[in-house]
Amino acid sequence: MTINETQDEIIEEFELFDDWEGKYEYIIDLGKKLAPFKEEFKTEDHIIKGCQSRVWLHAELNGDKVVFTADSDAIIVKGLISMLVKVLSGHTPEEIIQADLYFMERVGLQQHLAQTRSNGLASMLKQMKTYALAFSALKN
Amino acid sequence: MMTTTSAINFDIERIRADFPILDQEVNGRKLVYFDNAATTQKPVAVIEALMNYYRGYNANIHRGIHTLAEKATADFEASRRAVRDFLNAPSAEEIIFTSGTTMGINLVAQTYGRHFLRAGDEIIISGLEHHSNIVPWQMLAGEKGLTVRAIPVLENGELDMETYDSLLSDRTKIVAVNHASNSLGTVNPVKEIIAKAHAVGAVVLVDGAQASSHLEIDVQDLDVDFYAFSAHKLYGPTGIGALYGKRALLEAMPPYMGGGEMIKEVTFEKTTFNDLPYKFEAGTPNIADVVALKAALDYINAIGKSNISAYETHLLNYATEQVGQMDGIRIIGQAKEKISVLSFVLEGIHHQDIGIILDQQGIAVRTGHHCTQPVMDRFCILGTTRASFAIYNTIEEIDKLVAGLHRVKKLMA
Numbered sequence: 238m239t240i241n242e243t244q245d246e247i248i249e250e251f252e253l254f255d256d257w258e259g260k261y262e263y264i265i266d267l268g269k270k271l272a273p274f275k276e277e278f279k280t281e282d283h284i285i286k287g288c289q290s291r292v293w294l295h296a297e298l299n300g301d302k303v304v305f306t307a308d309s310d311a312i313i314v315k316g317l318i319s320m321l322v323k324v325l326s327g328h329t330p331e332e333i334i335q336a337d338l339y340f341m342e343r344v345g346l347q348q349h350l351a352q353t354r355s356n357g358l359a360s361m362l363k364q365m366k367t368y369a370l371a372f373s374a375l376k377n
Numbered sequence: 378m379m380t381t382t383s384a385i386n387f388d389i390e391r392i393r394a395d396f397p398i399l400d401q402e403v404n405g406r407k408l409v410y411f412d413n414a415a416t417t418q419k420p421v422a423v424i425e426a427l428m429n430y431y432r433g434y435n436a437n438i439h440r441g442i443h444t445l446a447e448k449a450t451a452d453f454e455a456s457r458r459a460v461r462d463f464l465n466a467p468s469a470e471e472i473i474f475t476s477g478t479t480m481g482i483n484l485v486a487q488t489y490g491r492h493f494l495r496a497g498d499e500i501i502i503s504g505l506e507h508h509s510n511i512v513p514w515q516m517l518a519g520e521k522g523l524t525v526r527a528i529p530v531l532e533n534g535e536l537d538m539e540t541y542d543s544l545l546s547d548r549t550k551i552v553a554v555n556h557a558s559n560s561l562g563t564v565n566p567v568k569e570i571i572a573k574a575h576a577v578g579a580v581v582l583v584d585g586a587q588a589s590s591h592l593e594i595d596v597q598d599l600d601v602d603f604y605a606f607s608a609h610k611l612y613g614p615t616g617i618g619a620l621y622g623k624r625a626l627l628e629a630m631p632p633y634m635g636g637g638e639m640i641k642e643v644t645f646e647k648t649t650f651n652d653l654p655y656k657f658e659a660g661t662p663n664i665a666d667v668v669a670l671k672a673a674l675d676y677i678n679a680i681g682k683s684n685i686s687a688y689e690t691h692l693l694n695y696a697t698e699q700v701g702q703m704d705g706i707r708i709i710g711q712a713k714e715k716i717s718v719l720s721f722v723l724e725g726i727h728h729q730d731i732g733i734i735l736d737q738q739g740i741a742v743r744t745g746h747h748c749t750q751p752v753m754d755r756f757c758i759l760g761t762t763r764a765s766f767a768i769y770n771t772i773e774e775i776d777k778l779v780a781g782l783h784r785v786k787k788l789m790a
């Protein structure tokens with residue numbers, strides 16, 4: 238699936254919810270189901286500091302695709318991370334660099350990407366693109 | 378509608394009507410504003426004071442001889458006298474307008490501290506301090522080779538006064554503590570802290586950011602050397618506050634910033650500094666907000682501090698009981714005397730998740746370390762959820778908070 242196909246799929250899933258509670262229940266559930274993050278990666282250099290919650294991010298190259306894994310100590314952020322990982326992981330650095338992430342806004346979660354939330358999500362997204370740039374530079 | 382508690386004689390519906398911001402929906406629910414320790418909302422009287430100033434008599438003060446300048450100057454100085462009365466300071470010259478508590482503390486650190494302290498001297502703060510009352514002293518200590526010591530915090534959130542006694546010595550030159558803690562609500566025994574500091578020859582700065590809207594403040598009774606507060610935490614505008622300092626100390630201190638207003642005479646060889654309080658008020662001050670600060674103080678005085686604290690204590694007790702009953706709740710800060718701050722953790726749930734889900738229900742609380750990381754470290758937590766109450770909050774709103782927290786628990790289960 239392309240990045241946009243995954244985004245559209247998420248948007249479709251969210252159309253099923255007609256209140257905030259259903260939406261957040263779903264996000265919390267995604268958070269709980271996020272693939273476990275290797276304890277050995279929970280180090281200072283993997284941490285993205287937000288004022289409120291902590292986020293860990295790891296990236297590696299598998300063939301020509303970037304594979305992201307991530308974690309957070311707050312469950313809603315973890316659910317949001319799970320969606321970002323689902324959208325961006327498994328694509329080439331170039332695809333990630335060029336990705337236009339519109340799904341957060343379309344599902345009404347844009348406010349969580351605001352810097353003022355200081356939950357590390359905005360910084361995480363930036364960091365994902367930075368990894369992609371680094372992998373792309375490495376290749377060329 | 379009058380409140381049901383007999384001890385409290387004010388009309389909560391009328392008070393709420395004074396705060397236009399409260400009448401709105403957030404995420405489809407009626408706003409419940411419980412982030413008052415961060416900043417309080419503003420009554421119409423304060424908003425109008427700002428508007429009237431800009432619409433009617435905006436002018437630079439202390440210089441013009443025209444009518445508008447005279448009116449602006451008169452209101453500016455009337456506000457200084459209102460602050461004097463609010464703190465029961467001996468004179469208006471001992472009231473210096475600042476941008477807020479943070480500036481007041483930095484002013485003392487950078488003038489008194491820099492001028493009078495020597496390498497090896499000690500500053501005592503407490504484990505309950507806001508970063509604003511830690512960092513300025515650390516900066517000074519780094520610059521001058523001083524040591525900063527902290528009074529530890531007991532399990533119930535009160536200061537360990539026995540250890541305070543043992544920290545005091547003839548090396549102690551400044552003691553800087555808050556009157557009430559923003560993260561736990563603890564009211565500190567500042568009068569005792571001050572007397573003991575004076576006994577070893579130290580001066581005391583009290584950070585009154587949290588206490589000023591809740592407690593009666595009497596700087597003469599406390600015998601405090603410096604007292605700092607921010608208007609925005611007592612229903613006044615942001616960006617304005619005041620520092621009280623004893624006259625003899627303020628006179629002995631060098632100025633903080635150089636510029637207009639703070640000078641008597643300037644030649645290229647030498648400048649003579651102006652008298653108090655202008656020596657510490659360089660540049661055109663924040664006139665509009667000073668004027669509106671008086672409106673906030675008048676508003677508080679009209680309701681009466683004792684009514685305010687009786688009502689807020691009633692809210693705090695109810696909230697402590699209702700929230701405290703919930704399974705998995707741990708209340709952080711159970712001092713005998715508290716301002717209306719309820720800080721808690723909910724077992725197994727991150728404070729940020731609590732904040733997000735409460736916000737979805739229109740309830741504004743603060744989550745995190747509240748700029749008091751040492752307090753969080755003391756209790757081995759990363760943060761708390763904090764509900765802090767003001768005069769316009771109600772018992773029904775606390776019920777909404779409790780229902781909201783049950784919803785959080787259900788969603789997170």
Ligand SMILES: Cc1ncc(COP(=O)(O)O)c(C=O)c1O
Nearest residue numbers: 477478479507509555559586607
């Ligand atoms: C105890 C305490 N001290 C200092 C401050 C700093 O106040 P301001 O940001 O208004 O300067 C605050 C504000 O949060 C506070 O609660």
